Amino acid sequence: MMKWYQAIIFSCALFASNAFAAGSGDVVLKHKDWSFNGPFGTLDKAAMQRGFQAYREICASCHSLDYIAFRNLSDLGYSAAEIKAFAAEYDVEDGPNDEGEMFIRPGIAADRFPSPYQNDAAARAGNNGAYPPDLSLITKARAKGPDYLYSLLTSYKDAPEDKEVPDGMYYNAAYPGHLIAMPQPIYGEDVIYADGAPSDVSAIASDLVYFLTWTAEPSLEKRKRTGVKVLIFLLFMVGMSYGAMKFIWADVKKA
Amino acid sequence: MSADKFSNPVVRWVDHRLPIFTFMDHELNEYPTPKNLNYFWNFGSLAGISLVIMIVTGIVLAMSYTPHVDYAFQSVERIMRDVNHGWLIRYIHMNGASFFFIVVFIHIFRGLYYGSYKAPRELLWILGVLILLLMMATAFMGYVLPWGQMSFWGATVITNLFSAIPLVGDSIVTLLWGGFSVDNPTLNRFFALHYLMPFLIVGVVILHLVALHRFGSNNPIGIDPSGPQDTVPFHPYYTIKDFFGLSIFLSLFAATIFFFPNFMGHPDNYIPANPMQTPAHIVPEWYFLPFYAILRAVPDKLGGVLAMFGAIAVLFILPWLDRSPIRSGNFRPIFRIFFWVFVADCIALGYLGGMPAEGIYVVLSRVATAWYFLHFLAILPLLSVIETPRPLPQSLSKSVLGGTALAGAASAVKEKV
Numbered sequence: 096m097m098k099w100y101q102a103i104i105f106s107c108a109l110f111a112s113n114a115f116a117a118g119s120g121d122v123v124l125k126h127k128d129w130s131f132n133g134p135f136g137t138l139d140k141a142a143m144q145r146g147f148q149a150y151r152e153i154c155a156s157c158h159s160l161d162y163i164a165f166r167n168l169s170d171l172g173y174s175a176a177e178i179k180a181f182a183a184e185y186d187v188e189d190g191p192n193d194e195g196e197m198f199i200r201p202g203i204a205a206d207r208f209p210s211p212y213q214n215d216a217a218a219r220a221g222n223n224g225a226y227p228p229d230l231s232l233i234t235k236a237r238a239k240g241p242d243y244l245y246s247l248l249t250s251y252k253d254a255p256e257d258k259e260v261p262d263g264m265y266y267n268a269a270y271p272g273h274l275i276a277m278p279q280p281i282y283g284e285d286v287i288y289a290d291g292a293p294s295d296v297s298a299i300a301s302d303l304v305y306f307l308t309w310t311a312e313p314s315l316e317k318r319k320r321t322g323v324k325v326l327i328f329l330l331f332m333v334g335m336s337y338g339a340m341k342f343i344w345a346d347v348k349k350a
Numbered sequence: 351m352s353a354d355k356f357s358n359p360v361v362r363w364v365d366h367r368l369p370i371f372t373f374m375d376h377e378l379n380e381y382p383t384p385k386n387l388n389y390f391w392n393f394g395s396l397a398g399i400s401l402v403i404m405i406v407t408g409i410v411l412a413m414s415y416t417p418h419v420d421y422a423f424q425s426v427e428r429i430m431r432d433v434n435h436g437w438l439i440r441y442i443h444m445n446g447a448s449f450f451f452i453v454v455f456i457h458i459f460r461g462l463y464y465g466s467y468k469a470p471r472e473l474l475w476i477l478g479v480l481i482l483l484l485m486m487a488t489a490f491m492g493y494v495l496p497w498g499q500m501s502f503w504g505a506t507v508i509t510n511l512f513s514a515i516p517l518v519g520d521s522i523v524t525l526l527w528g529g530f531s532v533d534n535p536t537l538n539r540f541f542a543l544h545y546l547m548p549f550l551i552v553g554v555v556i557l558h559l560v561a562l563h564r565f566g567s568n569n570p571i572g573i574d575p576s577g578p579q580d581t582v583p584f585h586p587y588y589t590i591k592d593f594f595g596l597s598i599f600l601s602l603f604a605a606t607i608f609f610f611p612n613f614m615g616h617p618d619n620y621i622p623a624n625p626m627q628t629p630a631h632i633v634p635e636w637y638f639l640p641f642y643a644i645l646r647a648v649p650d651k652l653g654g655v656l657a658m659f660g661a662i663a664v665l666f667i668l669p670w671l672d673r674s675p676i677r678s679g680n681f682r683p684i685f686r687i688f689f690w691v692f693v694a695d696c697i698a699l700g701y702l703g704g705m706p707a708e709g710i711y712v713v714l715s716r717v718a719t720a721w722y723f724l725h726f727l728a729i730l731p732l733l734s735v736i737e738t739p740r741p742l743p744q745s746l747s748k749s750v751l752g753g754t755a756l757a758g759a760a761s762a763v764k765e766k767v
Binding site: 133162323326329330332339343 | 438593
């Protein structure tokens with residue numbers, strides 16, 4: 096048999112060339128061992144709930160979460176009653192009603208998280224012209240998203256002396272170019288967690304990474320669980336078909 | 351064409367009027383195939399299966415996708431979140447494109463090494479290059495559909511290339527865009543064409559198979575089978591071997607889909623398209639990177655476009671560039687070295703296509719591009735004249751010379767059949 100494994104080596108080389116292409120930038124990210132890494136990875140529900148609380152109390156004043164509905168929060172372990180209560184805290188514009196008027200009503204489980212701004216222009220106007228991005232997909236929309244987000248939230252520092260920081264900009268060691276329009280969002284003890292978990296800067300940042308990894312892909316756990324089953328089946332199929340092939344070809348190979 | 355080989359009377363009745371069963375028996379069952387094919391010959395059937403996977407998942411995705419600039423991105427996220435198993439279907443389709451290209455690239459390099467493009471298989475090869483071209487167009491338009499940042503800016507960069515064509519260039523670009531910039535009409539026509547082109551590919555694949563079955567598969571030795579002792583019936587020998595190859599392929603494919611589904615994608619495509627904000631580096635999907643490197647290697651815009659299309663065009667005339675009568679690289683000692691240099695050159699081009707077009711990368715891209723064309727236009731024609739091939743074996747069964755010792759098992763095969 097000719098070297099069949101060359102095929103695999105060749106495709107790995109192609110993958111590698113792309114991996115090089117994707118990873119670029121002048122910043123070194125802090126790497127953490129997230130529980131969702133690897134084929135058996137799972138999302139930590141307690142951390143996600145804390146991250147959800149931190150999102151609501153810190154991030155939500157500027158950042159929207161367009162692709163998440165209140166009903167999705169059941170993934171975090173909340174009951175239907177708790178979700179109804181969360182939703183009801185928000186005012187949602189609905190309508191038009193029979194009189195043709197728009198009206199404000201309390202949120203329901205089927206509503207998506209209301210955006211903090213009426214539109215993009217209002218968001219820019221409220222933030223010195225910088226647009227606070229929607230956070231639903233943020234961990235998938237940045238290279239090495241979870242590590243990047245964690246590093247960004249924990250890397251606000253005093254600028255080095257040779258670096259000039261203009262008004263309305265802040266120095267962040269993890270941000271490409273190091274000048275970011277978002278002021279430092281977390282200083283530690285910003286949130287009091289119901290479960291008494293620590294709330295220093297890195298703990299809150301880590302909780303937010305768990306929450307926003309879930310918002311980016313609510314099917315993550317299900318995907319990995321299904322994958323393990325599918326691969327067990329396929330590896331069994333590889334073995335069976337290899338045996339069948341050897342059996343069928345036995346009389347051809349023989350001298 | 352005797353119909354009595356079918357015992358079922360209904361099959362016999364149908365086959366007498368419409369010989370579909372005779373056809374299938376002839377082309378898929380008893381179809382004589384060289385018995386020395388190695389695992390590189392698995393990639394043809396894998397490519398066919400990839401095409402089917404893409405068409406099936408694509409049709410299902412189209413049921414939930416909205417081709418409108420305001421809704422396309424949202425509708426993809428809706429598929430990922432709210433459609434039952436939508437995430438699975440979309441990840442299969444998204445990674446399926448990459449796997450389809452991996453399989454087809456290996457299939458093409460196999461043809462290049464074993465001289466599968468040589469007489470009498472020139473048209474078979476040309477149809478294959480046509481399939482590659484159609485695949486590239488289909489994949490490019492498919493990548494635009496999620497309407498992320500890379501979708502939008504990739505579409506802008508690539509469609510703009512056509513403006514380099516003298517006289518009619520700008521009109522062609524307007525026609526592609528359906529307006530004066532990449533916008534809703536562009537997305538709409540790309541969706542329509544992305545749905546159409548796979549079926550054109552199916553048509554060319556059928557022609558590819560007709561041409562293949564005219565003379566049968568080439569083989570690693572590169573000489574024609576001299577008789578029934580050199581071949582085995584396609585079924586069960588190659589159906590089971592293809593099935594084994596498929597199991598391996600599906601395992602790698604599933605591992606990617608379930609454990610690193612976004613590895614081959616670009617994070618920027620999870621940012622909705624924004625015509626007011628250009629990404630720092632616009633890179634195409636990995637399978638276009640070698641061609642992208644060739645495009646950027648030439649300092650002139652029209653020259654770059656010609657070089658990029660030339661890189662495919664040169665494949666069409668390959669059967670007349672390599673005039674050596676020896677098919678298999680196993681018996682061509684010098685060709686063999688240059689073949690692996692060429693493989694390395696293509697991988698280098700892929701790497702360079704993903705790097706920013708500055709400094710040393712530009713110089714290396716130019717060297718690699720020059721080598722790409724040199725390989726086809728100078729080295730292959732020259733080798734056909736100066737190279738002394740190693741002696742060929744007498745027949746596939748007696749191919750003890752090439753190190754691929756295959757014992758003649760003709761009698762055993764006959765018993766089995």
